[in-house]
Amino acid sequence: MKVIALVGPSGTGKSHRALLVAHEHGAEVIIDDGLLIKGHQIVAGVSAKKQATAIGAIKTALFTDPDHAQGVKEELKVLKPRCVLILGTSKDMVNKIAARLELPLPELYLDIEDIASPSEITKAKKIRQHFGKHVIPAPSVAVKPKLSGVLTDPLYVRFSKRQKTGSKSQLWVNQTVVRPTFNYFGRFYIDNAALEQIIKGAAQLSSDVVKVQNIVLEEVPQGTIVNMDLTVRYGKPFPPLLDAVQERVKQVLEHMTALHVVQVNIYVRKLVLPEDMKKTYAHA
Incomplete structure (x- = not known):
């Protein structure tokens, strides 16, 4: 070697x-x-x-x-x-x-x-x-699981190298810029109540999500797991709706907090029927 x-x-x-x-x-x-x-x-x-x-x-x-x-x-x-x-x-x-x-x-x-x-x-x-910025020679997708809670930004760099023939070749590299914990002038903390409000706001961007409750956050070595209960309007297929909510919660939470969200687990606890269906069932 x-x-x-x-x-x-x-x-x-x-x-x-x-x-x-x-x-x-x-x-x-x-x-x-x-x-x-x-x-x-x-x-x-x-x-x-x-x-x-x-x-x-x-x-x-x-x-x-x-x-x-x-x-x-x-x-x-x-x-x-x-x-x-x-x-x-x-x-x-x-x-x-x-x-x-x-x-x-x-x-x-x-x-x-x-x-x-x-x-x-x-x-x-x-x-x-x-x-106080440092570079890690690996893309953000590889870095975030290792540095959950540390602010990261992707960095794409093009290096030029002159060949023996006189021509130039280009090398694109995908890196990550971080601000390490020890480099902060102070420390920042995010209260769980603030995280819950971010999660609720992200989930309720969908008009089909009526209510978000019982949010539980779990810290694991890889990052954060989000568990939450939803009340959802009846009428649309669940898989695409819940997939979209999961992805939105993950994106918004990671963007606003620098946390690495490992999972977003959603439990639909209640359905809300449209008014016309309520009347139909009421007269049945």
């Missing part, structure tokens, strides 16, 4: 360029901030971006927790990659990560200054310092 490393100070754009480096050097997996990433999937690990403190984030990135390291080691044994890219702030950090994951020391150490211009590095530093 070949190991290569991308080294540079925090906030200089290593994660932003990780997919480009992996592509150019044939690395099949990336180890970055506690995560093992293959293609468009986070296949193992715990994100340092989820930690409450900067010290906790550093420990996570270094795989100091034995269970964390073991999970990544086991996945590496399954994947059997021919080349691994490790990201770190220094050669010493990269070497420690390799040792903890029982990987060979890197054959090649790339410095961020070798692949990014001074102006690009300066811009990356300003974004980190002023906005």
